[in-house]
Amino acid sequence: MDTAARMPVIFFGHGSPMNTLARNQYTEAWRSLGAGVPTPKAILAISAHWVTRGAAVTAMAQPRTIHDFGGFPQALFDIQYPAPGGPALAARVRDLLAPLEVQLDQSWGLDHGTWSVLVHAFPGAGIPVVQLSLDGTRPARFHYELGRRLAPLRDEGVLIVGSGNVVHNLMLMRRDEGVPAFAWAIRFNEMVRAALATRNHAALIDFERMGEDARLSVPTPEHYLPLLYIAALQAEGETMDFCVDGYEAGSLGMLTAAAGMPAS
Secondary structure, eight states: OOGGGOOOEEEEEOOOGGGGGOOSHHHHHHHHHHHHSOOOSEEEEEEEEEEESSEEEEOOSSOOBOOOOOSSOHHHHTOOOOOOOOHHHHHHHHHHHTTSOEEEESSOOBOHHHHHHHHHHSTTOOSOEEEEEEETTSOHHHHHHHHHHTGGGGGGTEEEEEEEOSSBOGGGOOOSTTOOOOHHHHHHHHHHHHHHHTTOHHHHHTGGGGTHHHHHHOSSGGGTHHHHHHHHTOOTTOOEEEEEOOEETTTEEOOEEEESOOOO
16 A cells, blocks of 8 residues: 555635635645645535435536535625536445445535635636535444444545534624634633544544533534544554644634645
C-alpha cells in the first residue's frame, strides 16, 4: 500500500451559506486546504444537509446544484457548482458498505453543505463529487463505523470530506455584529478539539455524555455527525490539524479539521 499517496480527510465547519460569497478567515483556510492536498480523482462528501431514512449515495453523471435555503440574496441562488458526478464511485461506496443497503440516488445532487465549501477549496468544479447521505434513523456509533468502512477510498485517490458544524444551535443565534460565543459553545468545542487531538473517538461518539454543553451545542445531530466519519478515517499515527476555528452569531462553531495532510 502506497501510504505516500493516501488522501487526507477533512471536516469543514461550513456555517452560513453566505460564506460562499465571502472572503474571510474561514474561506481563506478552505482555499488553502484545497491548494494543499494532492489533486483528488474524486470527492466523497457527507453533508449535514442530506438526511434520509436509510442510506443513499448520489449516482448521477451530472448532479444539480441544490439551493436548499431561503431568505438569502439572489447572488447566492445564482451560484452553480457544475462538478461532474461519479457513478463508479457511488457503486464502489455501495460495495464497501455492504451488506448495508445503499440506494443509488438519481434525484438529489449537491446541497449547500457541499458546494459552499468546495467552491472555495476546488473552485474549478472539475473534480467528480459524490454525496453520501446521513441515515437519520441511526445512532452516532453507526455513522462512525460507516466511516471506518470507507477507509480504502483514501488509497484510491478519493478525498473524503464531512461538512457540518461542531456547534450548531440556530435557535440561540445572536444576530448582533461581533457578539461573543456562548460559554457552553466554547466548552463543548474545546472538548471536541481535545478528543480529536488525542484520538479519543469514544468520547466523540458518546458526545451526549458531555452534558448540558453537548445538549445546547448539538440540539439535533445532523451537523455533528459528519465529524464522526472524518474521525473514523483518521489513521493510527495521523495528527489532526485544526485549520481554522472560531464562532459566529454566538452559537455556530466554525472548526475545520483535517487528518493526513501532506507535510508543508
